[in-house]
Amino acid sequence: QKEVEQDPGPLSVPEGAIVSLNCTYSNSAFQYFMWYRQYSRKGPELLMYTYSSGNKEDGRFTAQVDKSSKYISLFIRDSQPSDSATYLCAMRRTDDMRFGAGTRLTVKP
């Protein structure tokens, strides 16, 4: 079993839809949780960084962490074609970071 599981998709939604991206993990030692966005041929770009269980909102993006269920989510409201990218979840314990495989999202105009 992988330490971090993420559905690779692909996921295709119409413009304006609410997108839900999810990851599960097996190691309760993970303390910090991140979401990165990666456009084709580019490096991952940090979107959200959270520590505690609960929600964190930044514009159209909301990150949700449920440590008891070992489950994290990223919600994108009013999705735009420019949101089309691969979204990677990441989590860290001390100095050790692990990434999900990434979910490829396409938002169709």
Add this chain to the structure above:
Amino acid sequence: NAGVMQNPRHLVRRRGQEARLRCSPMKGHSHVYWYRQLPEEGLKFMVYLQKENIIDESGMPKERFSAEFPKEGPSILRIQQVVRGDSAAYFCASSPQGDQPQHFGDGTRLSIL
């Protein structure tokens, strides 16, 4: 405020040659991480360095691969005697401290002929 700079962006080598990938971290960042990404796969950790020290190299293949982050200059990931299976995108990330989020460069795409 320049981000993480990696060069070259693309590197082509023949089997048996050496590949050198360079990474200049963001200003003020002294922690550097190298990852490898294959198509349709996530980022695989390779090595974590702080100035002049290797902190964690648990993801680095035992042979042919080495990394350094000297006191002056960029971090270097070196692959000796490259093989076709080394073809991948190699990403560098940096952070100001080990417990801070990592910021990535745009990677070096290595192709082995």
